[in-house]
Structures are given as C-alpha cells and as structure tokens.
Amino acid sequence: MTDSKRRLAPAPPGTPGGNDAHPRRKNVGTACSACKARKLKCTGTAPCANCVKSRLECTLDQTLDKRRRGALKRKIDQLEEKEDLLFRLVNVLRESGNRSTIPLLNLIRSNASLPEIQYYLNHQVPESELALMPELLEVSHEFQRLQDADSRSVRRILDAKRLSDQPLFQVPAKPWTSVVSDNDFVSHLISLWLTWFHPFSNWVDRDRFVYDMQTGLLGAKYCSPFLVNAILAYACTYSDYPEAYAVPGDVSSKGVHFYDEAKRLLDKEEGRISLPTVQGIGMLWAR
Incomplete structure (x- = not known):
C-alpha cells in the first residue's frame, strides 16, 4: 500500500521560510x-x-502621535517641577529673617515673574549667603540640577551686561567718588541700582538725585559723595564688570572698595545730619 500523501521537494538554498516570507510590519x-x-x-x-x-x-x-504626546507630557512635567521648586523658594524667603535677602524679597513682593526671580537667585545671591539658609540652599541646588538636565532651554532674561551697554542714566564719576574715574562704569552702576533696587526701596528721589549728580556740584541738596559711594557699593552686587570687584575674581569683595570709601566719608561728617547722609546710612544698612 502506497502513501497517498505527495512528498514536497525541499526548498532551494537561500529561499526564506514560510514564516519569514512576510516580514512583520513596524x-x-x-x-x-x-x-x-x-x-x-x-x-x-x-x-x-x-x-x-x-x-x-x-x-x-x-500632534496625534502618541509617542510625541508622551514626550510633550514629560516636558510639561519637568516645567511643573521647576515651577514647584520656585514656589518653594518664594515660601522659604517669605519666612526668612536674613537681612541680606531684602532685595530678593522686594523683588518677589513686587510680583516679579518666575524667570526674573530665577535669574536673581542664580546671579545675585552668593553661595555664602545661601549656606546660612539650609532650606533655600536645598531648593537652589535642586533647581540647578533641573537646569543642567535641560540645558537647551533658553530664557530671555534682562541681564546686567545688556543694561550696561547703554546705561539708562548718564552721570559723572567726579567729584562724587575717588575710587574710579570712569564715567561709563559709574553710569552703569547707578543705572543698575535705579533699575533693580530703587523701585522696591525708593527712599531716594530718583529725579532730584540724578539731576544733582549730573550737575557735579558738591554741596547739592539731594546728592553727596557719601550717598553716591554707598549706592555704588550696593550696585556692584548686580554687576559682573571687573571694576566691581575689590579683589579680582573674589565675589565676596564686590563693592568693598566703594563701601570703604563711603565709611571714610561718613566719618568725616562728624555728626552733621543731611538728607543724603541719612539716605546713605540706609544704603549701608541694606548692604
């Protein structure tokens, strides 16, 4: 009895098997x-x-691609995490009694945007001050970690260099300070101070102060060498110019040369009271 089933010839070498004839579609x-x-x-x-x-x-x-939507969701989650960190920073600073954080607190209370607060934290608050506030230091480091992980994100934030290219206020260095003689640098510092500090602590009349400083006349009612040097000492914290450092590269020395000059001038006042003197003492206290 013969086998009724017909035998098939083997497939030629190199011919794909039946399972591979139709490759799986991606x-x-x-x-x-x-x-x-x-x-x-x-x-x-x-x-x-x-x-x-x-x-x-x-x-x-x-936009209908589920994989792209997943990437977009991850991006949104990262942004929300950054926002949460910044709000934590704001809450920490609101409870802080550290006098050196007064400018940043004023910035927050003025309803500044989160990018502005973020910029100030990154560029204007020294590590030595952050170390005095463990909670703030923790938030700062966590935020820096997120920032490093997303280095491609670009934020259009006004920085000191851009402002200094064209100072908002042109004022002379002499006869107000003996520390420097560069009118542009002094104008740069005064413009920074009037832009970042004055709107939140405006105990100096801006227009009268600038007018008297521009006249260059000692004995002016609203300007004095002591007040100018006290302001310049504070304004150096906003500047990255080499002249802002009393010791090159030492961040803690920013404005110290102007501060020392202001202290010397205050000692010469010998108890005489004037409006610029009171205002200058306020600036030294704020620093």
Whole structure:
C-alpha cells in the first residue's frame, strides 16, 4: 500500500521560510489624513506609499502621535517641577529673617515673574549667603540640577551686561567718588541700582538725585559723595564688570572698595545730619 500523501521537494538554498516570507510590519505612531479617510495601512512617513501610488497629497498631523504626546507630557512635567521648586523658594524667603535677602524679597513682593526671580537667585545671591539658609540652599541646588538636565532651554532674561551697554542714566564719576574715574562704569552702576533696587526701596528721589549728580556740584541738596559711594557699593552686587570687584575674581569683595570709601566719608561728617547722609546710612544698612 502506497502513501497517498505527495512528498514536497525541499526548498532551494537561500529561499526564506514560510514564516519569514512576510516580514512583520513596524508599528506606526500615526497615519496620514488620506489613509485614515480610506482606512488603509499607512507607512507613517510623508509622502506615504499609498499617497504616492494614488498621487494624493500626504498630510501627517504629528500632534496625534502618541509617542510625541508622551514626550510633550514629560516636558510639561519637568516645567511643573521647576515651577514647584520656585514656589518653594518664594515660601522659604517669605519666612526668612536674613537681612541680606531684602532685595530678593522686594523683588518677589513686587510680583516679579518666575524667570526674573530665577535669574536673581542664580546671579545675585552668593553661595555664602545661601549656606546660612539650609532650606533655600536645598531648593537652589535642586533647581540647578533641573537646569543642567535641560540645558537647551533658553530664557530671555534682562541681564546686567545688556543694561550696561547703554546705561539708562548718564552721570559723572567726579567729584562724587575717588575710587574710579570712569564715567561709563559709574553710569552703569547707578543705572543698575535705579533699575533693580530703587523701585522696591525708593527712599531716594530718583529725579532730584540724578539731576544733582549730573550737575557735579558738591554741596547739592539731594546728592553727596557719601550717598553716591554707598549706592555704588550696593550696585556692584548686580554687576559682573571687573571694576566691581575689590579683589579680582573674589565675589565676596564686590563693592568693598566703594563701601570703604563711603565709611571714610561718613566719618568725616562728624555728626552733621543731611538728607543724603541719612539716605546713605540706609544704603549701608541694606548692604
């Protein structure tokens, strides 16, 4: 009795097996509009094979791609984490009794934007001051970690260098200070102080002070060498110019040369009281 089943010849060498004759199709994140309308399988690239074959316009809406939506969600989560850290920073500073944080507190109370507060923390608060407030230091380090992880993010924040290129106020160095003679640098510092500090602690009349300083006349009612040097000492904390450092590269020495000059001038007052003297003492206290 012979076998009724017919034997098949072996496949030629190099011929793919039955399981590999149709390679598995890759998953596509989203299909083009034409394939969706015609309920066809799409290659997920523009133009897709179906649209090329049918000579149709191929349009892909990448926002519908679930993988892209996942990346967008991760980005949103990162931004929310940064925002949460900044709000924690604000809460810590609100409870802080450290006098050196007064300018930053004034910035927060003036409803400054989060990027402005972030910029101030990164560029104006020395590590030595952060070390005095463990909670603030922790928030600062955590924020720095997030910032390093997303180095491609660009924030358009007004910085001291841009402001100093064209000082808002032009004032002379002489006869107000003997520390420097560069009018542009002094104008740079005065402009920084009037921009960042004065709006939140305006016990100095800006217009009268600038007018008297521009006249260059000693004995003016609203300006004095003591007041100017006290302001310049504080303004150096906002500046990255080399002249702002009493010791090159030492951040803690910013404005010390102007501060020492202001103290020397205050000692010469010998108890005489004037409006600029009182205002200058306030500036030394704020520093």
